[in-house]
Amino acid sequence: xxxxxTITMCGLTVLVMFVISPIVCPAEQSQRDATEAQFNAMxxxxxxxxxxxxxxxxAKKMFDTMDADKDGIVTSSEMDAAHExxxxxxxxxxxxxxxxxxxxxxxxxxxxxxxxEHAAGSRRMFQKMDTDKNGxxxxxxxxxxxxxxxxxxx
Numbered sequence: 684x685x686x687x688x689t690i691t692m693c694g695l696t697v698l699v700m701f702v703i704s705p706i707v708c709p710a711e712q713s714q715r716d717a718t719e720a721q722f723n724a725m726x727x728x729x730x731x732x733x734x735x736x737x738x739x740x741x742a743k744k745m746f747d748t749m750d751a752d753k754d755g756i757v758t759s760s761e762m763d764a765a766h767e768x769x770x771x772x773x774x775x776x777x778x779x780x781x782x783x784x785x786x787x788x789x790x791x792x793x794x795x796x797x798x799x800e801h802a803a804g805s806r807r808m809f810q811k812m813d814t815d816k817n818g819x820x821x822x823x824x825x826x827x828x829x830x831x832x833x834x835x836x837x
Contacts, residue, residue, distance in 0.1 A: 718822075718825065718826045721825070721829075722822050722826075724741065724744075725740070731821075732819035732820060733820040733825060734819055735806070735818070738805065738809045739802065739809075742805035742808075746801045748769070749761050749765040751765070755798055756795045756796060757785070757795065757801070758794075758795055758796075759780070759794070760781075762781035762784065778834065782794070787804065787832075788801060788803065788807075790803070808828065808832060812825060812827070812828030812829075812832075814827075814828075
């Protein structure tokens with residue numbers, strides 16, 4: 684039951700002067716669940732951190748998942764199909780399109796993503812996400828880093 688001094692917003696409910704209680708919108712919860720599942724899948728030694736090797740292996744697995752025809756390249760249509768298969772929905776308008784994601788790491792600017800380009804992009808992403816520069820990624824660094832890199836800038 685809500686207290687009369689409760690202010691409710693999607694993502695946060697505040698009981699003024701008594702308690703602060705997070706309430707998560709379904710879309711926010713879905714993204715958090717996906718990030719947590721991604722982290723857990725990559726953290727193969729279960730130490731609560733991602734090493735560069737664990738992150739690279741996770742990126743390789745993702746590339747292999749996206750490369751539907753197993754030709755060693757990922758097109759925007761393959762990336763779109765993989766996104767929808769893994770998440771159950773198409774990318775939102777606030778997210779980068781597949782073409783934009785590819786453009787970020789497409790070093791020869793041919794509009795497709797090779798295994799080498801994807802691996803190099805993954806290494807650069809790891810370095811950017813490791814904000815405390817301790818050589819491993821925490822759950823928070825992975826979540827924040829992916830959210831920041833995949834969000835469309837207004």
